[in-house]
Amino acid sequence: MAKINKRRKRIFNMLKSHPQGLNGEAISQQLGVSSRTIRSDIKALQDALGQYNIRIFSSPTKGYRFSQFEHLSSIEHELFKDNMSNLETSKQRINYILYKLLANTLNDISITQNDLAEEMYISLSTLKIHLNEVKNILKKYDLRVTQYKTKGIKISGEETKLRYCIVDIKNIHLENEFFQDLIMNIDTDLLDDIIKKVLSERKLQLTDRSQKKLCMYIAIAMQRSRNNKTVVYPSSLTNKIENTFEYNVAKEIIENIYNQLNVDLSCSEVYYITQCLLASKKLIDVSESINKKRVKNLVNIILKEIHEKLSIDFTNDEYLIDGLTLHLNIALTRIQFQMNIRNELLETIKNDYPLAFQMGVIAGKIVEQYDNIKINENEIGYIALHFGAALSRNGIKENIQAKNIIIVCSSGLGISVLLKAKVEEYFHNRLNVVKVLPGYEVNEKTLENIDYILSTVPLKNIASDKIIKINRMLQKEDVENIENKIFHKKDTDLMEITTFFN
Structure with missing residues (x-):
């Protein structure tokens, strides 16, 4: 069945507004296209309407008009549910081209540029401009748009990279109806x-x-x-x-x-x-994927290099050594098995933790030198989080008689470590972080043995005054909110203020 593009939808609406009929010349003048194009669009509309037993009559005197006019409203939603009228912006059109090419990989289908342009109701020159943008997006995943003989274009590349691209693109466009169809x-x-x-x-x-x-x-x-x-x-x-x-x-x-x-x-x-x-980013690593003794030696070499270059000594920081060993064990396995990872906080880490990021760069160069593998900025950013946590943790003592809390974090090990360190830095011995959990493991029973939960994600089906929502990178307003809710700072301030008023 032919696609009902924006122009054909307008023709439908025009005929619906003229039950007595409308001639082709009037339609072509209003839409700025030839009579031949109008005849082609009418034929496409008729093909689409055939399944609803509705016909478009044509006569020299009255022009085009619908049969069974009273049934049009009832079938209109179904007829246009897949129309191209929502492809108004360049971004929407680029997304549609990307979706179409990705969807076609399932059955090795090719599509000509002319057919794609016609389907989207855009010119061939506009399509070529958008197609260049699509090629740039796919290039990040080592995928290409190739011409397949005379049958048209399609995506080519390794299956693992294609799957990674589909998942990544789908996550970026969670609300886009096109990409939801990729897992029908x-x-x-x-x-x-x-x-x-x-x-x-x-x-x-x-x-x-x-x-x-x-x-x-x-x-x-x-x-x-x-x-x-x-x-x-x-x-x-x-x-x-x-x-x-x-x-x-x-x-x-x-x-x-x-x-x-x-x-x-x-x-x-x-x-x-x-x-x-x-x-996957784990909160707890139970695997033995890489020789941890070798990785721990590598961590010691990294810390000595940082001490020499930056005059900051972490060689006795067992918490950092264990955390970095755990992270590199996962990261090296990930790189070894050729799995990519995206770091959504990379720019934030670079801007807010420049010294920690510099330490991550030093660590990355050491790993490349000793393991002969290439570490990208995404991985360096996660390594930097461990150094950021170590810097924040400097001078912090063990918690004594503190409120017992659980941190619920949606991100990976590095961010949860940094978040835990930040909480301990601000609240010292007043808060004791019992554990860090993913959101899906939290239930009503979790609340029984702790005083509060600090969560970076909404906790579904659980309502309690013990739950305090915070940002992934602990902000000033989060600290104030925790002070207010756990230590009742707001009440004290209010009492002080009310002494000035009757």
């Missing part, structure tokens, strides 16, 4: 429950964001594997993957998917899901 017919709610259950049983805590992203990765894998779009792994890589803790978790997830969703995924998808787990 997948019960994501049930899939989410399966993942949470397995992670909980295996005591593998992911951040909220990583857990949701993992669900999206697996949903995309299910959708694409149905169309025989699988990832191929060399034996050298599969042997490494099979020796990880995450491999057994992935197998269990796939078994549950088969039992509950009746979807039989191939063995290669076990390796793929393991890669996704290895790339």
Whole structure:
């Protein structure tokens, strides 16, 4: 069925406003196109209306008019639900081209530039301009737009990078209806429950964001594997993957998917899901993916280098050593298994923690030198968070008789460590951080043995005065809010002020 673009929708509305009929010349003059184009649009409209038993009559005297005029309103919503009328801005059109090309990869479909331009109701020259922007976006994922013989254009590149692109683009455009169609017919709610259950049983805590992203990765894998779009792994890589803790978790997830969703995924998808787990930001790491003794030695070399270059000595900071060892263990595994990661706070870290970021750069160069791998800025940013936490922690003593709190953080290990350090820096021995949890592990029982929860995310289905919402990077207003709610500073100030008034 032909697409009902913006111009064809306008023709529909014009004919609807003229039940007695409207000639083609009047329509073409009002829309600024030829009579031939109007005839083509009328034919496309007729094709679309055929399923509703509505016809467009044409006569030399009355022009074009609808049959069964009284039924038009009832079918109008259904007829135009997929129309292109919402492609008004360049950004919307670029997003649509991106969606169309990504959706076409599922069945290896090509589309000509002429057909795409016609579908979107834009000129070929405008399409080419937008297409260059799409190419630039895809280039970040090592994907290309290629011409496939005479059949048109399509995306080419590795399956893993294509999946990463789809998940990343979909996360960026959460509200975009086009990108929601990329995982049609997948019960994501049930899939989410399966993942949470397995992670909980295996005591593998992911951040909220990583857990949701993992669900999206697996949903995309299910959708694409149905169309025989699988990832191929060399034996050298599969042997490494099979020796990880995450491999057994992935197998269990796939078994549950088969039992509950009746979807039989191939063995290669076990390796793929393991890669996704290895790339996930964890609150607690229970794996032994990399030799931790070797990584700890690497951390000691980094701290000595920082001491020499910046005259800041962290060599006795066991908390930093353990945290950095844990993080590098995950990060090196992630890089080794060729999994990308996005750091949404990179610019904030650069601007607000320049010294910590400089330390991250030094650490990155040491890792590159000793492990012969390339570390990008996203990874450096997360390493810098550990140094930021160490700088904030300097001079802080153990908490004594403090309020017991839990921090709920949606981001990764580095940010949760920094957030914990910031809370301890501001409140010293007044607050005792019992643990850091992802949002999905918090329930009514969690509230029983603690005084307060500081949460960076809304906690669904839980209402309590013990819950205090804060920002991921603790702000001045957060500190004031905590003071007010936990230590009743607001009440004291109010009492002082009321002494001046009767």
